[in-house]
């Protein structure tokens with residue numbers, strides 16, 4: 001047990017699984033009270049039970065504006081306010097520019113882009129009442145570089161990066177004590193991508209990389225992301241605002 005985010009209240013979306021679950025566990029171990037949200041109620045409740053009294057689970061679809069209003073209201077009622085938002089929940093599906101339907105495109109933007117916009121909008125309003133706010137947006141290396149077989153997902157993650165910059169610039173200009181940063185991982189060993197390896201028809205480098213050494217070089221663990229989330233949530237990062245932080249073991253660098 002530590003105290004790096006002692007006294008803070010953090011809302012983490014998509015906290016029933018993978019990275020969000022790890023974020024919630026680590027922030028709680030470091031003294032935060034945590035509100036876990038997810039569409040998966042059973043798994044989300046189980047993580048909240050594991051944490052105990054410092055946790056509250058709320059069933060929440062991040063694409064719903066009413067859902068966000070309820071999450072903020074219930075968080076303020078239970079814990080008095082909100083200091084940290086980890087916009088983490090997202091969905092992933094295959095599709096190039098040629099194979100992606102408008103329906104799939106809109107389904108992904110609704111969650112991965114609209115959901116993050118709503119989270120930032122309502123968090124800024126709530127965090128203005130608190131001394132130090134931090135919004136942490138989960139983007140992806142695909143939001144910087146673009147991945148051909150994840151057209152809609154890559155575009156949604158680029159939207160998250162742009163949204164992050166505008167929120168940071170706005171809060172700075174308004175002299176709000178609210179920071180907003182984005183995290184850009186390559187692969188993380190979570191259900192979101194590990195299931196893709198079972199899909200033999202998948203037209204992607206993720207599947208071609210069957211070599212365990214390549215996979216090890218490429219895939220980090222959820223804790224590797226949670227460690228940066230903890231730093232960005234804490235006041236240790238108080239002058240870091242509008243940053244795009246890659247966690248990719250140098251994947252985006254040129255190698256010769």
Ligand SMILES: NC(=O)c1ccc[n+]([C@@H]2O[C@H](COP(=O)([O-])OP(=O)(O)OC[C@H]3O[C@@H](n4cnc5c(N)ncnc54)[C@H](O)[C@@H]3O)[C@@H](O)[C@H]2O)c1
Nearest residue numbers: 014017018019039061062088089090138140187188190192
């Ligand atoms: N896993 C990777 O390789 C990878 C790489 C780069 C970025 N990311 C990003 O990291 C974040 C966490 O992903 P993960 O790998 O832990 O995925 P995951 O699939 O393990 O967890 C995502 C969680 O989000 C929830 N969720 C999905 N749609 C939702 C909605 N509309 N409302 C609320 N909850 C919803 C799911 O139920 C699930 O519990 C995502 O933003 C993802 O895009 C993941």
